[in-house]
Amino acid sequence: MVMGIVIIVTSILTYSIGTRYNSDPESVVLVVLLMTAFLLILSFIITSSFERLAEANRLKSEFVSIVSHQIRSPLTNLKWIVELLMSGILGKIEGKQGEYFKILKENTERMQELVNELLTVSRIEATKLVFKREPFALEKIAGDLVEEFKPIAKSSNIQLEFTAEKNLPKVFADPFQILQVMENLLYNAIRYTAAAFNDGKDKNNGKITVRIFKKRNSVVCEITDNGIGIPKDDKKFIFQKFFRAGNVRRYQAGGSGLGLYICKSIIEKSNGRIGFSSKENSGSTFWFSLPIAK
Ligand code: ADP
Numbered sequence: 396m397v398m399g400i401v402i403i404v405t406s407i408l409t410y411s412i413g414t415r416y417n418s419d420p421e422s423v424v425l426v427v428l429l430m431t432a433f434l435l436i437l438s439f440i441i442t443s444s445f446e447r448l449a450e451a452n453r454l455k456s457e458f459v460s461i462v463s464h465q466i467r468s469p470l471t472n473l474k475w476i477v478e479l480l481m482s483g484i485l486g487k488i489e490g491k492q493g494e495y496f497k498i499l500k501e502n503t504e505r506m507q508e509l510v511n512e513l514l515t516v517s518r519i520e521a522t523k524l525v526f527k528r529e530p531f532a533l534e535k536i537a538g539d540l541v542e543e544f545k546p547i548a549k550s551s552n553i554q555l556e557f558t559a560e561k562n563l564p565k566v567f568a569d570p571f572q573i574l575q576v577m578e579n580l581l582y583n584a585i586r587y588t589a590a591a592f593n594d595g596k597d598k599n600n601g602k603i604t605v606r607i608f609k610k611r612n613s614v615v616c617e618i619t620d621n622g623i624g625i626p627k628d629d630k631k632f633i634f635q636k637f638f639r640a641g642n643v644r645r646y647q648a649g650g651s652g653l654g655l656y657i658c659k660s661i662i663e664k665s666n667g668r669i670g671f672s673s674k675e676n677s678g679s680t681f682w683f684s685l686p687i688a689k
Contacts, residue, residue: 530688534559551589553601588622
């Protein structure tokens with residue numbers, strides 16, 4: 396855009412100088428030459444600064460990736476040792492020790508999640524995330540996932556329901572990556588619904604519905620909750636890296652703001668679409684669609 400404006404301005408300048416001094420062709424040629432040289436230098440400066448920016452971005456992704464890899468093994472060791480201590484094999488757990496071990500374990504798990512998310516983001520940015528495409532039944536992996544999540548939802552007093560249209564066609568994508576997306580969306584729905592109902596509302600009214608249905612030439616997965624919702628002014632930033640809405644920060648300490656960025660990247664790479672609708676204090680619906688397998 397900047398280059399476009401510069402080219403238009405210099406063309407107008409050259410034209411007006413040319414028409415003003417048309418009695419002196421040498422001066423006009425000189426002006427045109429000077430303008431061309433100026434444009435060349437300017438485009439060189441702009442291109443090289445973009446190249447430097449791209450290089451800095453590449454180095455940043457590489458740095459994040461290396462650091463995340465290095466942190467992963469000590470974290471796994473740490474979690475393993477905490478679990479061993481908690482098991483009581485090495486000695487009886489007394490007093491408040493159990494409670495502190497539990498906090499240690501939860502924090503180690505949170506760090507592991509963050510490191511894994513950072514690694515996925517750096518793979519996405521370096522276009523190294525591997526996608527294997529195949530036809531599969533979206534409703535099957537969604538149904539299994541809902542069953543897996545039911546105990547977690549129940550422990551937060553949330554009713555989790557699943558419905559799928561009959562005779563749905565298969566979708567064409569990577570089932571492993573799509574499972575990550577669904578896990579992320581469902582986990583968010585549970586956390587941000589539990590946050591609302593632990594905050595003074597009736598403790599038994601948390602409800603999440605997962606629906607799978609066909610729409611035109613795609614199959615849609617829709618997750619609706621009646622949790623804390625998203626404030627109006629925050630909606631436009633929701634798929635940005637590291638973004639967390641203002642109300643979430645008030646309710647919960649945990650979370651990286653990377654999950655939805657990862658979901659969006661995966662769905663777009665799978666030729667699908669992703670979106671949401673939400674109202675603060677009422678709830679949210681997150682959905683994604685995937686192309687039907689031919
Ligand atoms: P995280 O949940 O770790 O903060 P995400 O990228 O998954 O990161 O989500 C980004 C933000 O989007 C959240 O911090 C929250 O503000 C908002 N959000 C996502 N899902 C929901 C939901 N179901 N209900 C309310 N807010 C949500």
